[in-house]
Amino acid sequence: MHTTKIFIKKNKIGNYLKHAREHYIRDDIYCGFESCDKCTRATSNLSSKHVNKCNLLKNNHYLILDTNVILDQIDVLDENVIGNVIILNTVLKEVKHRNMPIYKRLISIIENPSRHFYIFVNDFNKGTYLKQELTELINDYNDRCIRKACSWYIEHIPDETFVLLTEDKNNRAIAQQEDIPAYSIVEYVQNLTANENLIDKLAKKEFQEKFNAADIFPPHLTIVEIDKGIKDGRLHQGTFRASRDNFLEGSVNIQSFEEDVILRGYSNLNRVIDGDVVAIEVFQKDQWVSPSELVLEDDTVNALDDNLERKELEISKQRTSKKNIKPTGRVVGIIKRKWRQYCGILQEGSAAVYHLFLPADRKIPKIRIETRQAETLKTQKIIVAIDSWPRNSRYPNGHFVRALGKIGDMKTENEVILLEHDVPHSQFSEEVLSCLPKLPWLITEEDEKVRVDLRGIDICSVDPPGCTDIDDALHCRPISDDKLEVGVHIADVSHFIRPYTALDTEAASRSTTVYLVNKRIDMVPDLLSSNLCSLRGGEERFAFSCIWEMDHNANILNTKFHKSIIKSKRAMTYEEAQLTIDDKTQTGSLAESLRNLNKLAKFLKKRRMDNGALVLASPEVKIMMDSETHDPIDVEVKKLFETNSMVEEFMLLANISVAEKILNDFPDCAVLRRHPEPPALNLEPLVKAGKHLGFEINIESGKKLAESLDQATRDDNPYLNTMLRILATRCMLQAVYFASGTFQKHEFFHYGLAVPLYTHFTSPIRRYADILVHRLLAVSCGADATYPDLMEKKKTAELCQNMNYRHRMAQYAGRASVALNTHLFFRGKIQDEKGYILYVRKNALQVLIPKYGLESTLYLGKKDEKLDIFTYNEEDQTQRCADVVFHAFDPVTIRLSMDSKNIQHEKFVLQLVFPVIEGFSVPPLEDVEMPEPEIPHKKRKK
């Protein structure tokens, strides 16, 4: 039972309060060695089978690490070469305290049994506990504890060798005096047998060769100086955003200025990297500049070239137009670095061991790394981490972390997309998997008692083809002559994912399932997403049902919610459902209920439109994959059926009904979704575009906007309306989740759907918000118990923030994946396609090619200069060449090809085919059948 023997009081003084805490010293802590007969056995991953081979030591040995080794060199520890490592609890605690992400990585290494890491709880062990001296600094105390543990091990297991690795010279010296073998990790790794690639992974604080180079950057202020400066009002704090196009420019958003502050040039940027929180000084007004339109790429290839002047010159040459000046300033200090690991490629052209790394993210500067395996890495996508950016170096110093795979490989590129969008995509941990129900999963009598049995009802699901995570199903049946019962049944995911479990924490962290073109990254493990929660046809499943009584005009007479057991009769695709509805010979109850649903949905949709819901458009494409090679074989626009709209209407209705219910019962902590009205400024491009075409777009309200969009049609260009809607979609703000207690009631409004309240209830398999909503609703109707965090609006707000972030990232990742596959599809192809002009710009036309949902730029000349045959009219937004005039939304024919010169950033090259412009357009490809496009070059009257 209680084996505690000694008892020592620890005092902590702070705020003049005396706290006493107990510290139990134990005699039952296992040293981790199987050969030991002095200790009580427990589990340990240390193994005599693993052998560390290092030229510094004669024998196999066990490693004890100092905190600084873990913090600086976690990438080295990630490698399988090093094993049999003892992590002292003192060290573990310090790592956790100093750097959470590194702590998490360390834990995952420790938990991997093949790595042979072991945590030794030295601070609670009788033989290794030390008391902190009154005047002793915490660092010295920790070092002493680490050395004590080393000597204890040496004495405890005399047959084995123990080695302390530490970066601290002082600690190393004392250790050697105490007869503990001690080395620095650099020394150790360099002497490892088979170390080749490991050396590359050592973090570089400083490159040896550059030791005495002159400083080229001004120094950063210390935190104390920054604090003082901010208090005085001389300095401002903000987050740095690098420019995508110009590597010598960026901006900082600070509170006291309405506009972003521009930073330009090497020394003003002063080693800041996108995302860093910085302290800046704003210049006097006479030094302000306007944002440059210049596209500037860092084209240096020599890793050791630290000459800044050439590029600086280029940027200073640019004349500032007085008209558009913005606040300008410079970075004086870094408050918090937001460095992460970056995906990218090695730049060709460097010799020797120093290389420049080219990040995939254009906003990140090139990084200097040292590697001896450049030849192999050149063909790979790799990950690099930044270690430091000293004043005498033009580039940040970093080290190679790992290779992702061959450039251009589908698997590699998917990995890059996931990493760059911060999508958690590792395998689910054992701990998470242990929370899953055991198979075979059976419905018990208990379950039947608390759930409404709907297994007898004809329920079916309608989804896109190939869908395996089916989270919704529907039914509809007449209950009297003038009444229908309609049910929406949603997978009861919250039954399986219980609060305060590892599974729940993981799902909350992921927040959403991410769909790439050929890969799905699940929010919850496969067993739930594709099996137990998926409402598959013919199988008994738990559901959360929302049941309405409606009349034949889709007026809701009564709403109820309950948990249920259902058995879907059939999982249908949209197309199958559509065929069933249309096929008059089918008179089964399923067909009848689908017809009724479809009829009701039309009423619902009409009512929604009348309220001013917006019909927005964004070209959604589907990429057809070769089932064998997983190469894209065709790209096509998604087909929509009436049944798509039918399912959507009932999902919207369910979400609205649930939102009303949970807000009513939990005014403070309901999870809702709001869509703010876009500010007039955002809608300006839309209004302008409308004006040029002769339509008045009214943006007074969502309803007015919807009406004016409906009226903006022209018979000679049926696609025009869609184009306007695409434009409108881009002017909208993002819809976001929020906790009801954190906003005012009038802000709950969902602008796009034109409803006062909205939430997400219908996709709990792939969205965490829906799980929270399910839990709230379950409490609401007495089907489940509550828990403290669910009722706390602060907790809910935190979750919402994460969900919004993950959601956005998932969207971006999805789009990046479509773009990648479209690129792959077009590689080596040349095609003439019909397109529409989306915007007219100063030196280019932005063209949309609906067939591929693709948008690209047709330059009217070279990149920065413009062919003088075109005249740009800023007022009308037109480009004219002789009698050809380009307006926004005009149809054009375009030749599409792919420029693969830059392997990281492939891009489409567009050439004009039609209308014909002498000396500019290209003749049509012969084998392509050319549809005769409408004539765009007749001047239209406004």
Next chain:
Amino acid sequence: MSRKELISKVGLRLDGRRADELRRIRCKLGVFSEPDGSAYIEQGLTKVLAAVYGPHQVRGNRLKAQADAVIINCQFSMAVFSTSERKKRPRGDRKSTELSLHLRQALIAAIEVEKYPWSQIDVYVEVLHADGGIFPACVNAATLALIDAGIPIKEYVCACTASIANNNQAMVDISHEEEILGGPTLTIVALPMSEKIVLMEMSQRFHLDHLKSVLEKALEGCKNTKNILDQAVQNHIVDVGASTGWASTGEKVKR
């Protein structure tokens, strides 16, 4: 949703205990000569003194006296120096009154109340140092003091706390540090031998999924506490016996 990790990767709590280990309990009976019974208990750093007077005639308002049961009067107080910030009122505030009532309820369950009609027993408990689980320590101290006073009880009445660590592991005997960092705390008073729960209190609501395991942990804690108290009582008897000439028999008991 994760609060601070209260049980580390290797299964130890912040102070080095495992999930099912109680803090060290040290106790002594008969620490004062003035009252009829007294006891001192240390549970970790929580220290409590208890004194029992009676049974004696009902004092003050005689009308309160009952024909079928003894009146139990409890008073809970905390020394001004018992917490890290000095307390302004040692007794009489809302919390003290509430704990006094709870203590009374706990003791009524153990004392054979019908043995002393028309009489009264006074129980005073004072917390000298508070480091989590003060109410359980008070109950345990009062039990010992009752035994010291020779008042017949049905069985030991013991109390213990339990909570949830890392969102899903039940742990017993919650220290002050864990109370602050962790989630809700469950306090139970039980008659461990008959496994009856006398009183149960939660600082916040528990998730239903966890209640059972936390309750089991707390009950187990009560049983373990009882064993320790029982040992202390036996040692006390031996000591008392030794001084009154039962030395030889006492020695036997000890072995």
